[in-house]
Amino acid sequence: MLLFLAGLLAGSMNALAGGGSFVSLPALISVGVPSVAANATSTLALFPGGMASSWVYRDGVRSVCGVNVMPIAIVTVTGGVAGSILLLLTPSRIFDGILPWLLLVATLMLAAGPRLSAQLQTQARPSVLAFATVQFFLGLYGGYFGGAVGLMMLAAWSALGGGDIKSLNPTRMVMVTAANAVAVVVFVLAGAIVWQECIPMTIGAVIGGWIGAHIGRRLPSSVVRLLTLAVAFLTTAVFFSRAYL
Template structure:
């Protein structure tokens, strides 16, 4: 019973975090590992558990989905899905040692990009215009990361889009939520077909994530942009610190 309550609460918090700024895997993955699920299976199970919550958040945000950097949302989704398939297959072929060692550095890059996004975007606008090919390439690798692990992939999307387009984080949130959900959707299919899901632990976490995703999305639509940015940066710093500690301490 304790494990069920823990997983439900972890899903509730993770779903809310994903709806607001991303980084929900920081909560869900350690919770699954703490109840005895191996790391790769825990990551696959976490992806599935948080997926319905992402769907709930995406439904709330659906009216705000728009093009980013002049690229149509459908084209962004296609690149994201292609990357998600590649990333999920790559995860199933990756050793736990490599998996644990690489993540902190990816999160550190995402945190830096998010913090420097507005200033970097101003420089990019004066020196060059991001082209469709460059944006598609970036988005493919974001989708790959989303399918591979997914931890803070929403933060990485916001960082990259902010740097390339210079828009407010709050205005990018609906599109970010839908693209993260798209990457997770194809990853879930791969993980289920590969038999990588631990179903008993997945169900209570999924229930909590759906509720948390719905609540978090409604809160996120009402928060001022500066508040959303501060929360996003806070989640990024916390997520990066925890994963560095987990990998090296």
Template sequence: MFDTLLLFLAGLVAGGMNALAGGGSFVSLPALISVGVPSVIANATSTFALFPGGVTSSWVYRDGVRDVCGVGVRPIAAVTVAGGIAGSVLLLLTPSTTFDVMLPWLLLIATSMLVLGPRLNISLQSKMRPKTAVVLSMQFVLGVYGGYFGGAVGLMMLAAWSLLGGEDIKSLNPTRMAMVTAANAVAVVVFVLAGAIAWLQCLPMIAGALAGGWVGAHTGRRLPAPIIRGITLVVAASTTVIFFTRAYF
């Protein structure tokens, strides 16, 4: 009973975090591991459990989905899905020890991009315009990361788009939610086919994530952009510290 309640509450918080700023898997994944699910299976289960909440949030945000850095939504979605398939297959082939060591460094890159992105963008905008090939290539890599782990992939997308396009985080949030959901959609299909989901632990987390995603998305539409950015930076920094501690201490 305690485990069920814990997983429901973890899903609730994670779903709300994903809708607001991303990084929800850093609540759901430790919760699954704490009840005895192995790390790689826990990661696949976390992705599956948070997926319905992501769909809910994407539906709330649907009117705000827009082009990114001058590139249309459809080609961005296509490369995100392709990357998500590649990343989810790669996860299933990766040893847990390698998986644990890589994550903190990927998160550190994401956090650094979020902090420095707006400043770098001011100088870059006067010198270059991002080409479609650059945007799509970066998005494919982000799709791979999303399918592979998914933790803070939304933060990384916001950082990359902010750096290339100079738009504020709040205006990019609906597209971020849609692309994260697209990468997760193909990943969960791969995980289900591979038998990598811990169903007993997954179900209460799904229920919590659905509620959290709905509430978080509606809240995110009303919060000012500086608050959204502040939440994003706090989540990014906190999760980076947590995973460095987990991997090395």
């Protein structure tokens, strides 16, 4: 029941403003799942919601910074595979020490991402190699952890002259889902998914995504953002305390 409710809340958060892993990951760890397996399981549990969002956004996908969608997807997927393998090679004890810092980075991006993206907009056109390098590391982060990777993509693309945020959002959603998709495949093939805990969370996340999409039409965006940030800051503080105190 705890994992179902965590999935319900995480799915709703992702549909509203993102940050669902701030709920799903600690919920899995709280029931005894090791941190690396919990991260892999959380990725799979929240994946169907991302697929649904990508389907909705499919008509708006376009090139970024003069680079076509297919090359962006190839680089993103390559980074996602590398990140997911790197996660599996990280001992849980070491990941426990890294996790609070990853959560802190994700929290800061949740807090500053939209404003940062707007401020970084430029008309400069980077070289294809520079764009591919940035996108590879974004995909790697997405496969390894993924918290707030969508906001990181928007900020990076805006800084590289990709255009306004609204037009970038469909491509961002598809690329985040692509990185998660290959990570899920790697995690399943490696046997890293804890299925008994994953199933109720996945069911909750799917229902939560549907509920969140409807709530999002009624709640003011400022309220949604404040609630998401509150969960993110609290979760980050708890994990710092867990790791260092």
